[in-house]
Amino acid sequence: MDATNNGGRRDALKCMLWAGAGVLWTVAGGVPRGALLGSAQAAEGGHALRFVQISDSHIGFSKPTNMDTPGTLTAAIQAVKQDTQATMMIHTGDITHLSRADQFDTAAQIISGAGLTTHYVPGEHDLLEDNGSAFYARFTPGAATGWYSFDQQGVHFIGLNNVRDLKPGGMGSLGAEQLAWLKADLAGRPSSQPIVVFAHVPLWTVYAEWGWGTDDSEQALALLKRFGSVTVLNGHIHQIMQKVEGKVAFHAARSTAFPQPSPGDPAGPGPVKNVPPGKLRSLLGVTHVREVRGQHALAIADQVLA
Amino acid sequence: MTARTARALLAAALLLPHHLPAAPASSQAAVTIDNFSFKDPVITVTAGTTITWTNRDDIPHTVTADDGPPPTYRSHPLDTGDHFSRSFDKPGTYRYFCSLHPKMRGTVIVR
Numbered sequence: 001m002d003a004t005n006n007g008g009r010r011d012a013l014k015c016m017l018w019a020g021a022g023v024l025w026t027v028a029g030g031v032p033r034g035a036l037l038g039s040a041q042a043a044e045g046g047h048a049l050r051f052v053q054i055s056d057s058h059i060g061f062s063k064p065t066n067m068d069t070p071g072t073l074t075a076a077i078q079a080v081k082q083d084t085q086a087t088m089m090i091h092t093g094d095i096t097h098l099s100r101a102d103q104f105d106t107a108a109q110i111i112s113g114a115g116l117t118t119h120y121v122p123g124e125h126d127l128l129e130d131n132g133s134a135f136y137a138r139f140t141p142g143a144a145t146g147w148y149s150f151d152q153q154g155v156h157f158i159g160l161n162n163v164r165d166l167k168p169g170g171m172g173s174l175g176a177e178q179l180a181w182l183k184a185d186l187a188g189r190p191s192s193q194p195i196v197v198f199a200h201v202p203l204w205t206v207y208a209e210w211g212w213g214t215d216d217s218e219q220a221l222a223l224l225k226r227f228g229s230v231t232v233l234n235g236h237i238h239q240i241m242q243k244v245e246g247k248v249a250f251h252a253a254r255s256t257a258f259p260q261p262s263p264g265d266p267a268g269p270g271p272v273k274n275v276p277p278g279k280l281r282s283l284l285g286v287t288h289v290r291e292v293r294g295q296h297a298l299a300i301a302d303q304v305l306a
Numbered sequence: 307m308t309a310r311t312a313r314a315l316l317a318a319a320l321l322l323p324h325h326l327p328a329a330p331a332s333s334q335a336a337v338t339i340d341n342f343s344f345k346d347p348v349i350t351v352t353a354g355t356t357i358t359w360t361n362r363d364d365i366p367h368t369v370t371a372d373d374g375p376p377p378t379y380r381s382h383p384l385d386t387g388d389h390f391s392r393s394f395d396k397p398g399t400y401r402y403f404c405s406l407h408p409k410m411r412g413t414v415i416v417r
Contacts, residue, residue, distance in 0.1 A: 168403040268341040
């Protein structure tokens, strides 16, 4: 990236105020760069990998904020299908509202409509029955604890589970067993390999009072510190939030089901109740990510459903 | 409302207390779940009291003993309007939390 990007960070931060209005994010060497979708900047780069993140579909939720979560998930999948270059999809958890078999069925059926291989991590709403055994068997086959990794087109993807065995008074949690696994998974990998980490609860502390963070995320981030490009994708908070720390870019996605208030809002962390009629879909969305080959850069663009 | 209906309702209202089962006030207690918190977070009851939690949030919660792992009890996921009841028979201090939102904590003091 050229020197003009040094001034790009301030502009990028400005862009966050209207994130979701069609901003394509390019993260290079820890400096995010925002560009309007459809602009020359957004179109540049011979990208080798392009994928989509969806999150918090909450199938089974049916309250005045959104009486039709299958409908809004279907709209999200239709938006995904329009991105013909995407080669796979990530779902960052809370697929269902109550972990019921029929809710998992409905979600899986709608998501399969995208025709993309989809990688899941659990949200706390997916592990409500039998310690999550139904979720793990169906959505993380081969990973009975919900964490795993894979390589796709040179990028190393790591799915983490930070909603298991939550401790009283705590936030999200990875636990010693998972951290040991992560250390072994990263051992011997070249620091030049781009890394994408995805987990439900943010891996940075967005708002501790509401539990919007992960107690032992610092230990995971320490293991990732030597890598030149680390992108962390989360859900849980049902709103777009971004942060760059060193070479790590954090991004939290919108829900396809309902919005939640800004951190610290007196209304508390539950679903936003006073969404004006017809405005719901403008507060829901999907995230498109592409890797710009050879620049260690990931570009992130959020799209609203309406 | 006709005068006859009004008289009938009044009569029913006067009769009502006599038709309810006699329940000692001390044996039942209620805790509601509102806006991601237990109200009241600390409740003091006499031994033998049954406490009923009712979730009034749009988001499910659980009532889970803070004595694990594994906890001695954990409610099923309480959707909006769902209840969970448990009897506390021995004096002591019993802490609990929501296993989905562990920042939510409460205490039952049994005397």
